[in-house]
Amino acid sequence: MFIRLSAAIAAITLLSSPALAQGAKLTDPQIAHIAYTAGVIDIAAAKQALAKTHNKEVKAFAEDMVRDHEAVNKQALDLVKKLKVTPEDNDTSKTLSKNAADERTKLSKLNGAAFDKAYVENEVAYHKAVDSALETQLIPSASNAELKSLLQTGLKIFQGHEQHAEHVLATLNQSVGHHK
Amino acid sequence: MKPGSTCPAFGAFALSALMAGISVSAHAATIQILVTNLEFSPTEVSAKVGDTIEWVNKDPLAHTATAKDGDWDVMLPPKKSGSLVLKKAGTFAYYCRFHPNMKAALTVAP
Numbered sequence: 001m002f003i004r005l006s007a008a009i010a011a012i013t014l015l016s017s018p019a020l021a022q023g024a025k026l027t028d029p030q031i032a033h034i035a036y037t038a039g040v041i042d043i044a045a046a047k048q049a050l051a052k053t054h055n056k057e058v059k060a061f062a063e064d065m066v067r068d069h070e071a072v073n074k075q076a077l078d079l080v081k082k083l084k085v086t087p088e089d090n091d092t093s094k095t096l097s098k099n100a101a102d103e104r105t106k107l108s109k110l111n112g113a114a115f116d117k118a119y120v121e122n123e124v125a126y127h128k129a130v131d132s133a134l135e136t137q138l139i140p141s142a143s144n145a146e147l148k149s150l151l152q153t154g155l156k157i158f159q160g161h162e163q164h165a166e167h168v169l170a171t172l173n174q175s176v177g178h179h180k
Numbered sequence: 181m182k183p184g185s186t187c188p189a190f191g192a193f194a195l196s197a198l199m200a201g202i203s204v205s206a207h208a209a210t211i212q213i214l215v216t217n218l219e220f221s222p223t224e225v226s227a228k229v230g231d232t233i234e235w236v237n238k239d240p241l242a243h244t245a246t247a248k249d250g251d252w253d254v255m256l257p258p259k260k261s262g263s264l265v266l267k268k269a270g271t272f273a274y275y276c277r278f279h280p281n282m283k284a285a286l287t288v289a290p
Contacts, residue, residue, distance in 0.1 A: 064242075064278050071240045071258065156218040157241070160279025167280060 033087035039069040127162035220284035
């Protein structure tokens with residue numbers, strides 16, 4: 001519980017202030033890179049879940065994550081190609097990737113119901129953190145109208161996933177309650 | 181599991197549906213609802229029993245149109261459509277199971 005909470009806070013802090021406040025305003029190539037990375041991270045988390053979980057709902061959720069984020073990232077790639085923008089790696093993307101790798105290592109040590117709960121809890125926290133970053137940093141900083149619009153769609157997708165993850169978490173908590 | 185009477189019963193049903201179809205077809209309509217950028221548009225639609233609702237999914241994402249009471253669940257694959265023939269009157273709230281922030285409603289008159 002404390003580990004979960006601190007991970008969520010770390011994720012939110014990471015996205016909201018220090019990493020993003022370092023430089024001046026984020027550029028479109030950096031924003032594109034961050035948004036793409038955020039999708040890649042969630043796909044990797046979902047693939048780990050698909051390899052480990054035995055829970056039908058968690059499996060379905062992870063499949064939804066892979067399908068949606070692959071579709072959005074394909075759109076993002078098509079857009080950067082069209083705009084002739086080369087996504088540019090940056091500190092925010094690097095910190096995001098490093099934290100996600102740490103989270104995957106932590107999750108790899110868990111199994112069964114403990115894994116399912118930790119994965120879905122992290123999905124709720126992660127999507128909340130990305131929602132907040134999109135709303136307060138990425139969307140306002142984007143210069144190109146098409147990139148801004150793709151990010152706005154991305155925000156709706158992430159918000160939808162957050163609600164979906166909360167629903168799955170509620171069912172996991174319910175089934176834990178029944179066993180007691 | 182299927183009862184032996186399925187075939188004749190189905191035949192009678194099909195026949196009556198066919199005859200009913202003649203009188204109903206003049207009124208039954210197909211109503212399209214667009215699904216774009218994670219929104220149902222329009223979000224509120226009025227229809228009649230017998231009408232067909234067709235959701236046209238323009239997103240590159242899969243969606244569903246799922247009745248909140250669990251009565252129906254229509255899959256809407258990316259860039260494809262899904263449809264539902266309305267059988268019951270009432271007001272039905274529905275949403276997308278993959279993106280529960282997508283919400284809309286159907287009002288079905290008898």
